[in-house]
Each structure stands twice: as structure tokens, then as C-alpha cells.
Amino acid sequence: MKILANDGIDQAGQDMLEKAGHQVVTTKVPQDHLHHELPGFDGIVVRSATKVRSNLIDACPNLRFIARAGVGMDNIDVDYARSKGIPVINTPAASSIAVAELVFAHMLSLCRFLHQAHRDMPHRGGSEFNALKASYAAGTELFGKTLGIVGFGRIGQEVARIAHGFRMKVLVHDLIFDQQPELAKSVVTQHKVEVLDLDSMLPQCHYLSLHVPGLREPLMNAERIALMPAGACLVNCSRGGLVDETALLAALNSGHLRYAGLDVFVNEPNPLPELLEHPNLSATPHTGASTLEAQERIGIEMAQRIIEAFPA
Numbered sequence: 142m143k144i145l146a147n148d149g150i151d152q153a154g155q156d157m158l159e160k161a162g163h164q165v166v167t168t169k170v171p172q173d174h175l176h177h178e179l180p181g182f183d184g185i186v187v188r189s190a191t192k193v194r195s196n197l198i199d200a201c202p203n204l205r206f207i208a209r210a211g212v213g214m215d216n217i218d219v220d221y222a223r224s225k226g227i228p229v230i231n232t233p234a235a236s237s238i239a240v241a242e243l244v245f246a247h248m249l250s251l252c253r254f255l256h257q258a259h260r261d262m263p264h265r266g267g268s269e270f271n272a273l274k275a276s277y278a279a280g281t282e283l284f285g286k287t288l289g290i291v292g293f294g295r296i297g298q299e300v301a302r303i304a305h306g307f308r309m310k311v312l313v314h315d316l317i318f319d320q321q322p323e324l325a326k327s328v329v330t331q332h333k334v335e336v337l338d339l340d341s342m343l344p345q346c347h348y349l350s351l352h353v354p355g356l357r358e359p360l361m362n363a364e365r366i367a368l369m370p371a372g373a374c375l376v377n378c379s380r381g382g383l384v385d386e387t388a389l390l391a392a393l394n395s396g397h398l399r400y401a402g403l404d405v406f407v408n409e410p411n412p413l414p415e416l417l418e419h420p421n422l423s424a425t426p427h428t429g430a431s432t433l434e435a436q437e438r439i440g441i442e443m444a445q446r447i448i449e450a451f452p453a
Contacts, residue, residue, distance in 0.1 A: 142205065142451060145170065145179060148188035150210060154440025161448045176200045184451075186210055186443060187217070189427065195221040208447060210439050211236060211430055212296070213380055215355035230446050234295055235438035236430035240378050241299035244350050245283075245307075247376050247402025247423045253280040256423040283307040289314070289346035291339065291360065292353035292379070293328060300350055301332050312346065314339045343368040348376065355380040363388035366398065374400040378429045381405040386413050393421050404429050 143164045146155070155165045170178045172192060179185060179201045186208040187193060193207050195218045207222055209231040219229045250256045254277040261273055288304045290297045293315040301311045311334040318325035318336050325336045343349070346369055353360065361375065361384045369375070375398055377384050386407050392398040402423040406412035409427060417424055430439065 142183035143181070144184045144186060144447070145182045146186040146210075147175075147191045148186070148210065150186055150443065151436045151440025153437050154442075154444040157441065157444035158447060161444075161452070163447070163451075179204070184208065184447070189213070189216055191216065193217045193222070198222055198225060198227065205451065206230060206447065208443055210443050213354055215380060228450065230443070230450070232439045232442040232446070235442045236435045237295040237299045239432040239435035240296050240352075240429040241303055242432075243404060243425065243429050244300050244376050244378050244402075245303055247378070247404070247425070248283060248348055248374065250423045251374055251400035251402055251421075252283060253277075257420060283309055283348075285309070286347040287312060287345050289342045289349045290334075291315075291349065291351050293318075293332075293334075294352065296379075297350075297352040298332060300352065301334055305333065309348075311335070312337055312342045314342050339365070340368060344370060346370070346373055348374045350376045351379045351383050353379060353383065355382055359383060359385040359388075361385060361389070363391070366392045369398065371397055372399045374398065374402070376402040378402075378404040381407045381409055381427075386416055390416055390419065393419055 144158065144166065146165055146167045147170055149167055150165065155167070158165050175197055179197065180203060183203060184206040185193065185204070188210050193216065198204065198218065198221060204227055207217055207227060207229045209217060209229070212231060212233050214229065214231055217229060222229050258273065258277055265273060284307060287310045289312045290300055291314050293313045297313065301313065304311050313328070313334045313336055328334065329336055343365060349369065351360065359382060363385060366375070366388050375384065375389065389398070389401055393401060400421045400423070404425045405427055416422060430436070
């Protein structure tokens with residue numbers, strides 16, 4: 142098959158596909174040119190940048206599969222593709238560690254002022270070292286704090302494992318537990334967490350981390366942010382749009398939320414400037430899965446799934 146890896150693919154995965162007899166093209170095709178170029182391919186591999194919507198699917202009658210190199214598939218019209226008999230493949234296991242570690246990178250950066258000190262030290266460290274030392278002397282520990290996790294799939298579970306290493310108390314919420322109470326009991330035993338409904342969990346969380354797919358409406362709106370205790374921290378390394386950014390900015394400005402850590406934004410690639418500039422925000426440019434190790438695992442898992450489904 143001829144495969145377009147439009148957002149790139151790790152070399153290990155590309156090598157596996159080519160060894161199996163497939164042709165892999167990694168030349169980036171702009172989104173508005175895909176209608177013309179993609180009909181010449183049998184399959185497409187995307188990350189989060191390229192969108193595969195119903196109109197593009199309709200323009201490609203020979204398309205045999207769509208693959209998402211990663212977890213979330215909100216940039217693909219999955220149900221529509223499957224209704225046309227086109228399988229949609231993703232790599233749910235490969236990036237869990239990378240995303241979970243980034244959650245804690247944000248949390249540690251915020252609770253010890255690393256994001257602010259990194260800005261100040263190059264300009265003021267030589268002349269105001271002692272003043273900076275005093276201004277950043279009120280850091281806090283993760284030890285003993287309560288972490289709430291919304292969404293307890295692979296990434297949420299990895300976040301819980303790391304949290305236990307910091308000896309945090311872990312609370313979790315996932316809608317599937319309402320449908321499968323026995324699963325909730327198993328999770329409590331296996332992962333040493335407490336399962337709660339969302340509105341009961343939020344007032345107990347010193348830290349909150351989101352790990353659910355994209356939604357039509359913000360999960361964390363002004364009302365839910367208000368349920369969190371004063372001085373709490375909200376981290377979103379999942380999907381832009383899960384947090385009402387206007388409400389988040391208001392909570393940071395009022396001091397109700399002490400900090401926020403964001404890897405994803407509503408208006409990527411042009412996030413709200415007032416949010417990016419906020420001194421109590423730790424921000425990264427949607428790099429949750431962007432480690433060398435994760436990208437290699439993603440490439441290999443993706444190649445394996447394509448080869449299994451479509452032997453050359």
C-alpha cells in the first residue's frame with residue numbers, strides 16, 4: 142500500500158512498514174491540498190495537526206484506513222469513516238508515560254516556582270539573587286496533597302502510579318464507573334485510589350488533572366472551577382476545550398486557583414495571549430507525547446497494527 146504519514150512517523154515505524162512492503166511518504170501535504178493529493182494513497186497516518194473530516198473521506202474513495210499516531214481521535218470523523226467501512230486505528234498505549242510525566246513536570250514547576258524562576262534568573266539572578274531566593278521561598282510539596290484525576294484510562298492510571306510515588310492521595314472520576322460498578326471496585330483495589338463523582342471530588346483536590354477525550358462543552362467551566370478549593374492547581378494535558386479558558390483566567394486573576402498547567406489550548410496554534418502571559422501559568426505547546434521514546438513506541442505500535450490489518 143501507499144501510505145501518507147502527513148504529520149511524520151518515527152523512523153523505526155517507517156522502516157517496519159517499508160520492510161513489510163508498504164510505501165511510506167512523509168512529505169507534508171497542506172490541509173487545503175489533501176483533497177487533491179490523498180486520493181492517490183491507500184492510507185493516511187496523522188498526529189493531531191492534520192484533520193480527516195467527512196468531506197475529505199468522501200473525496201478519497203480508495204482510502205483503506207486512517208491511522209492516528211497517538212491516543213485522541215477528535216481530529217478524525219471516526220464514526221463517519223467506520224460507517225464507510227474504513228477502519229480507524231490509533232496507538233492507545235504508546236504515549237501514556239510521556240503524558241503522565243509532563244503532568245508532573247507542570248505540577249512540580251508550579252509548586253516550586255520553576256516556571257517563574259526560569260524567567261527571572263537570567264535577568265535578575267546576578268544582581269538580585271537573595272531577593273529572588275526570598276520571593277520563591279514559599280514553595281509547597283506534593284507529598285501529602287490530594288490529586289484528582291478525571292478520566293482513568295491508560296494515561297490516568299499512569300498519573301496515579303506516579304502520584305503514589307510522591308505519596309499523594311489519589312481520587313478518580315470516570316463516567317464508566319457509573320455504568321460498571323464492579324469495575325470501580327476493581328480499580329479501587331488495584332490502583333489504591335478512591336472513586337467519586339466529579340462534583341464530590343473537586344472540593345477535595347489540591348491538584349486536578351484531566352485525561353478525557355474532547356467534548357462539545359468545557360468540562361471545567363466557571364461553576365466547576367468554583368468547586369475546587371482556594372489555592373488549587375488545574376492541569377490539562379489532554380484536549381483543548383476541556384477547560385473554559387475565560388473562566389480559568391478569571392480564577393487565576395482572583396487567586397481562587399493558585400496555578401494552572403496547560404499543554405493544550407482552545408485556539409491552537411494561537412492560544413489566548415492573556416493566558417500565556419499569566420505569571421501563574423505553566424505552559425507547553427502541545428508536547429504531551431513528544432518524547433523520543435514515546436514517538437518510537439508510537440511508530441512501532443502504529444506499524445504493527447497496520448501490518449496486522451493489511452499484510453502486504
